[in-house]
Amino acid sequence: VLRAAGRVAGYAATRPEETAALTTVGATEAMFHGKHQPGITTPLQARGHLVAFDLAAGAGRKEAAALLRRWSAVAKELMAGRPAAGGPDGPGHDTGIALDAGPSSLTVTFGFGRTFFARTGLTARLPAALDPLPAFSADALDAGRSNGDLWVQIGADDALVAFHALRALQREVADTARVRWQMNGFNRTPGATARPMTARNLMGQIDGTGNPKPSEEDFDRRVFVPASPGKPQEWMEGGSYAVVRRIRMLLDDWEKLPVDRQERVIGRRKADGAPLSGGTETTEMDLDKAGPDGRLVIPDNAHARISSPEKNGGAAMLRRPFSYHDGIAEDGAPDAGLLFICWQADPFRGFVPVQRKLDRV
Template sequence: MSPEASDRATDHSAVSRRRFVGVAGAAGAGGLVVGAAGGAVAFAGESGDGGGTALTHVGATTVPFFGRHQAGITTPAQAKAVLLGWDLEPGADRAAVAALMRRWSDTAARLTQGHPVDGDDQVAADAGPCSLTVTFGFGGTLFDKLGLAARRPAALKPLPPFPDDALDPARSDGDLFTQICADDGLVTFGAVRTLQKLAKGVARIRWQMNGFARSPGATAKPMTHRNLMGQIDGTNNPKESDPKFDEKIFVTEAAAPSPEQQWLTGGTYVVFRRIRMLLDAWDGIDKAHQERVIGRSKDTGAPLSGGGEHSAADFGKRGPDGELVIGANAHVRVAAPEFNRGSSMLRRGYSYHDGFGSDGAPDAGLLFVAWQHDPDDGFVPIQRKLARGDALSPFLRHEASAMFVIPPGCARGGYVGQSLLEG
């Protein structure tokens, strides 16, 4: 038995928060969870009352914190997400940031495995880990502030402006980034609050975005998420089984541009965009028009050229009228890797809804989160093409933006970012 398990077994004060005992097996309605090292890991447990329900299994599921890559990248999307950008406090130096990253990593490692932490205020009392993941990143400004400019990757630079951007600087960028995801909202809040308290004197929150996705067990069978336009979203994501998945999503040793940047091997980049969906305008067009804009069936997610959701789109197919079945400006065509020199990224976005404006229109849309080995080979060329000729663009407005480098995962006893901050 590990020290953590022994402590948990004897510390009855922790039982109300972490009463689930993990055993290897299926994850019930939550399905298998992809861990930080890329393997499929799942735990299912029963509550002390016996006769566990599907939600008991969802609550007991854990995702490993330690591994070659950070968790929360290839992990299937959980039901809740909190994205945070942080600014360093004046005077915070490299030693202070290194100490913060160690505190954050140690705490995240315990929370994600359902272990108690010092100062637990019991916000999520009686809940299990609920597939909690905590992912950390660094902004370009951090390197200058800490005297690490020589170790900043060349790809970590401001994103270029795109047509029709309406970005709010106060909700963009940042020195540090955290993504906190779980299948329970109280678990995410508890983790956010814990990290925020640990950061006092070193970093303060610059912006926060709260997102949601489909809850495990909400559908009769596992399915791709739907966005707030009602469209199945994420069908054409790269898969871990793809032959070149790792080199498209993660920085390989061969791709690290200099010895000073070998610390990034196994890491990645994330592009974040807050994309408001102009839902009143979208709802003003009929379903057939909506499907032509996207290039897929709204009911099934199948390409308009035929088949099922995961069928390959036949972009050359024409209808009886001689017109392309999937139009030249349909979203799926404009964004497809075959029309973008093979560029791709792993999208892991969340919906958001922040009320209604004075005009009655919903402030709602997509917290776009995309992972890639190099934004100049992923997000940037695809977004440029979308901005020029995507039929979906008139229904969207980009309101916040950021890019961060995501260090590789860490081994037990280490912390995320250690090879950079102590190298």
């Protein structure tokens, strides 16, 4: 699990109501400068790369600052659909991987892990929200895919554009840092459906219906860090904390379940994402509704019930995941699932309370 704190730029959280033709996907541009970093409220993108770096031995605050300047310069150019010229001390030429393509909604999001602050002599600025997460009994964490000094999230609606950004940023690292771990993900491409829709995960379920909406009055309070003048975390104002988890789905077992059983596990209809209590996808769940047999229509252990803000003291997080498929595992089953990424103003008031409840199921 890695949590990252970031702030630099931003982008709108909604797509046009009318679906764009696939030929226009490349022309869509995300803003580099803004109140918040891009890649947080940006709509889900078709391709993503997550990569964590550790600073090299001997590299400190000066080297980290220089790297962040180089990264920022490259990200600004790439997000505008221009070649990566490189930072002042970087390679200085573009690889040509994304020639002929537009920006394709490319976003680059930068974050700091807990260990970054000690490595750069900034322990006085370490926010309490980056304290280690509590242990959860159902976890089987892979240390090789956990933590890191620096974290980068790349998203785009074209696979070559996304890889181009990954390669360009990696080249700028030079001897300053080394890759600690890297993961690749995907979502449905914009324009693949007749109208904009909430994404489906690899279990075929509509996933993300209950996300906080930018139109809601408390959206910023839940997702972004408020002002805290004079406090060590003052620099985080307007930033957000990400919790990243690689969740393997046991798809062979899941696909053997009849659809009605799958729906009871989730608490929503598979066809349209509507709650089992009735209505459409956006209808509020009636958690007290019982069927003719007297049993709750949305079961006690349904995911939608357990993770709902109503059952977690209002705890909420902005989920912005990618699906992943890393081939076939040794047991013959697909090594596939969810690169779960959630953003919030404080993980101990967003992610942790919800995960504790899910951990008891």
